[in-house]
Amino acid sequence: MANGACDDGLPAAGPLHVAMLATPGMGHLIPLAELARRLASRYGATATLLTFASTASTTQRAFLASLPPGITSLRLPPVDLSDLPRSATIETRMRPPASWPSSPTSSARTDAARAAGVGRTYLFNPTNLHMLSLLLRLPELDATVPGEFRDLAEPVRLPGCVPIPGSDILSPLQDKGDPCYRWMLHHAARCREADAILVNSFDAVEPEAAAVLHRQQEPGRPPVYNVGPLILTETETKSSLRAACLEWLDRQPPRSVVFVSFGSGGALRTEQMRQLALGLELSGQRFLWVVRSPSDEGAVSDNYYDAESKEDPLVFLPEGFVERTKDVGFLVSSWAPQIEVLAHEATGGFLTHCGWNSTLESLVHGVPMVAWPLYAEQHQNAVMLAEGIGAAIRVPEPKRKETIAGAVKELMAGEQKGAAVRATVAELQKAALEGVGEGGAATTALAEVVDKWAT
Incomplete structure (x- = not known):
C-alpha cells in the first residue's frame, strides 16, 4: 500500500507546479511519477518529487534520473533504521522515514503544507478503491469490530466492495496491539480532510465501489477521482x-x-x-x-x-x-x-x-x-x-x-x-x-482536477 500527496503550489496566473511526496519504495514512486508525466504532457505542468534518502536504492536513483525535464526530485534527509529488527514489517519500516504509516494520508504532511501557505492538499492513492474504502471506514470498523480481523467468522463488508475475509484484510491491521495499527487508524480518520483523493484505478475493475465513491457524495468525504491506470511507460533494457x-x-x-x-x-x-x-x-x-x-x-x-x-x-x-x-x-x-x-x-x-x-x-x-x-x-x-x-x-x-x-x-x-x-x-x-485515451474516463477525471487547481 502506498500514497502520495499532491499540492498545487502556484497561483492560477502562473504555470502549474505540483509538489509530490511519495511513500518510500519504487512501487509507490512509479505511479506518482507517471501522474507527473501525464500532467506535464497534457497540461505543461512541472513537478517536484520528494523522496526519502534513507530508502533510495540504485534502481530508484536511476529511475529519477530518467525523468523528463520539468520533473525534478529532492531527497529528504536520511533516517537511521538500524535499530529495527530484521523481522520488522515493511509498514513499520515506512513509518520512521515518512513520520507516518503506510496510508493514503499524512496529517503531519498536510499540516506542514498548510503552514507553508499551500491552500489545497490532494491525496494520491496508488492502490485501488477497495483500499480507499477500507481506510475511509477504518475508524468505524475499529469501534464496531471486536477482537482481531483475522478471527472474524464473517467477511468484512464495505459499500460497493467484494466481501473481504478478515484474514485477508490489510496486513498491518491484523494486530491491534501493534503501534502501526494505531498510526494507521489516526491518519485514516484524517484522510477526509483532503480537498480531493486521486486513485490509481479505473471503474471497470471495481465497478460497484466506483459507483459508491464517485456517484454517491457522502457528507464529510472528499470527492474521489479514478485517474488510472498509471503504470510505467518508459523502460530501458540494458544488460x-x-x-x-x-x-x-x-x-x-x-x-x-x-x-x-x-x-x-x-x-x-x-x-x-x-x-x-x-x-x-x-x-x-x-x-x-x-x-x-x-x-x-x-x-x-x-x-x-x-x-x-x-x-x-x-x-x-x-x-x-x-x-x-x-x-x-x-x-x-x-x-x-x-x-x-x-x-x-x-x-x-x-x-x-x-x-x-x-x-x-x-x-x-x-x-x-x-x-x-x-x-x-x-x-x-x-x-x-x-x-x-x-x-x-x-x-x-x-x-x-x-x-x-x-x-x-x-x-x-x-x-x-x-x-x-x-x-x-x-x-x-x-x-x-479507452479510459486513458482522449475523452476517456481517466483523462476526463484528471481534467476535472486540473480545472479545480486553476480556480
Whole structure:
C-alpha cells in the first residue's frame, strides 16, 4: 500500500507546479511519477518529487534520473533504521522515514503544507478503491469490530466492495496491539480532510465501489477521482541477461508462457520456493521465472528496498530442477524487464503477488493472473481479482506443488474457469486503454482536477 500527496503550489496566473511526496519504495514512486508525466504532457505542468534518502536504492536513483525535464526530485534527509529488527514489517519500516504509516494520508504532511501557505492538499492513492474504502471506514470498523480481523467468522463488508475475509484484510491491521495499527487508524480518520483523493484505478475493475465513491457524495468525504491506470511507460533494457529473457520469449509460441514474479519486494520461504518450482514443473507449462533468494528469517517483504538477491538464488531450487526444465523454462536472477515481458506476445499468464502496480500492468497488457499474495494490501487485491471481477485464479491453501500446478494449468489452458478469466481480462484491457485515451474516463477525471487547481 502506498500514497502520495499532491499540492498545487502556484497561483492560477502562473504555470502549474505540483509538489509530490511519495511513500518510500519504487512501487509507490512509479505511479506518482507517471501522474507527473501525464500532467506535464497534457497540461505543461512541472513537478517536484520528494523522496526519502534513507530508502533510495540504485534502481530508484536511476529511475529519477530518467525523468523528463520539468520533473525534478529532492531527497529528504536520511533516517537511521538500524535499530529495527530484521523481522520488522515493511509498514513499520515506512513509518520512521515518512513520520507516518503506510496510508493514503499524512496529517503531519498536510499540516506542514498548510503552514507553508499551500491552500489545497490532494491525496494520491496508488492502490485501488477497495483500499480507499477500507481506510475511509477504518475508524468505524475499529469501534464496531471486536477482537482481531483475522478471527472474524464473517467477511468484512464495505459499500460497493467484494466481501473481504478478515484474514485477508490489510496486513498491518491484523494486530491491534501493534503501534502501526494505531498510526494507521489516526491518519485514516484524517484522510477526509483532503480537498480531493486521486486513485490509481479505473471503474471497470471495481465497478460497484466506483459507483459508491464517485456517484454517491457522502457528507464529510472528499470527492474521489479514478485517474488510472498509471503504470510505467518508459523502460530501458540494458544488460545482456535481461535481453536474453526477451530473446527466449521470441522463440516461444504466442500466449504460451506464464511469467512468475513477486514484485520488487516479495520474498518466499525456502519451502514455498521449492513447492513453486515443483508446481511449475508439474504443470507442464512454459515459464519465465524471476528467482530471488528465499527469506526464512525476515519478513515476506524482505526485498522491498533492495530487489537484488544477496546470494545466487538458483542454489535454493530443487536438485535437478534446472536441468529437467531447461526446454520449457527460463530463469532470471532477481530482476526482469516486467513491462516488456508482459507486453510480449508469448506471455499468456502472470503468477503474481497482486501488488497493485503489477496488477495494473498485467491488465493493461491483457495478461490474466494467478494470485499468490504476500503482504500489505495484496491479499485484499487477490480477493477482489479472483472472487470479485474474475481476472485471476488464486492458488488455494495449502500451497503445495499440486495446487500450484492446477492453478497455473487452468489459467493457461483451462476451458472453463481459465477461459472465463482470460475473456474477462481481455475486456478489462480494452476498458483500461479507452479510459486513458482522449475523452476517456481517466483523462476526463484528471481534467476535472486540473480545472479545480486553476480556480
